[in-house]
Amino acid sequence: ILNVEQSPQSLHVQEGDSTNFTCSFPSSNFYALHWYRWETAKSPEALFVMTLNGDEKKKGRISATLNTKEGYSYLYIKGSQPEDSATYLCALTSYDKVIFGPGTSLSVIP
Amino acid sequence: DAGVIQSPRHEVTEMGQEVTLRCKPISGHDYLFWYRQTMMRGLELLIYFNNNVPIDDSGMPEDRFSAKMPNASFSTLKIQPSEPRDSAVYFCASSPGQIQETQYFGPGTRLLVL
Numbered sequence: 604i605l606n607v608e609q610s611p612q613s614l615h616v617q618e619g620d621s622t623n624f625t626c627s628f629p630s631s632n633f634y635a636l637h638w639y640r641w642e643t644a645k646s647p648e649a650l651f652v653m654t655l656n657g658d659e660k661k662k663g664r665i666s667a668t669l670n671t672k673e674g675y676s677y678l679y680i681k682g683s684q685p686e687d688s689a690t691y692l693c694a695l696t697s698y699d700k701v702i703f704g705p706g707t708s709l710s711v712i713p
Numbered sequence: 714d715a716g717v718i719q720s721p722r723h724e725v726t727e728m729g730q731e732v733t734l735r736c737k738p739i740s741g742h743d744y745l746f747w748y749r750q751t752m753m754r755g756l757e758l759l760i761y762f763n764n765n766v767p768i769d770d771s772g773m774p775e776d777r778f779s780a781k782m783p784n785a786s787f788s789t790l791k792i793q794p795s796e797p798r799d800s801a802v803y804f805c806a807s808s809p810g811q812i813q814e815t816q817y818f819g820p821g822t823r824l825l826v827l
Contacts, residue, residue: 635813646818696813699769703756
């Protein structure tokens with residue numbers, strides 16, 4: 604059974620702080636790992652998709668890394684801003700399944 | 714492109730009524746996904762289609778739920794009869810040629826069953 608876990612469940616940081624959170628997944632049957640950003644009352648929006656062990660992706664102040672052998676991915680936000688407040692979802696894709704994690708809810712306090 | 718289009722955006726109905734949610738994927742996308750978001754369970758995959766064919770419906774809660782994709786530009790999710798516990802936000806998403814590609818989500822349909 605594929606199970607994707609994320610930690611922490613929620614996070615409160617001060618504006619300007621850097622932060623990171625984790626997505627854990629079973630390393631077998633791995634095809635891709637996705638990160639989505641989901642603002643309240645909106646739809647999830649894609650941040651990154653990673654497929655290879657050691658992949659690193661970066662978009663502005665946000666970056667992500669992938670370790671498929673040990674089954675985890677980190678999402679980093681440098682210099683958090685209030686507009687970064689959202690739920691960050693990771694999703695694992697196997698050859699025929701898509702499993703979303705429960706998300707990490709980030710609140711950035713001005 | 715207009716993105717993934719869902720209708721209606723909001724639906725309020727009474728228990729026992731039939732509810733039909735609609736989705737138009739991004740043109741040219743081969744995959745279409747239906748999700749349900751609830752406070753208790755987060756984002757759940759209900760069913761997905763590849764080239765209009767249902768591939769995995771293991772997330773469909775029970776027989777009251779059914780989904781169809783009669784052509785590449787239209788899909789429906791039907792609940793009959795609806796129950797209060799079906800109240801949730803239902804998202805449709807589409808992605809291009811392979812399942813591991815990025816999904817593009819519609820705005821969602823907020824369903825309230827009284």
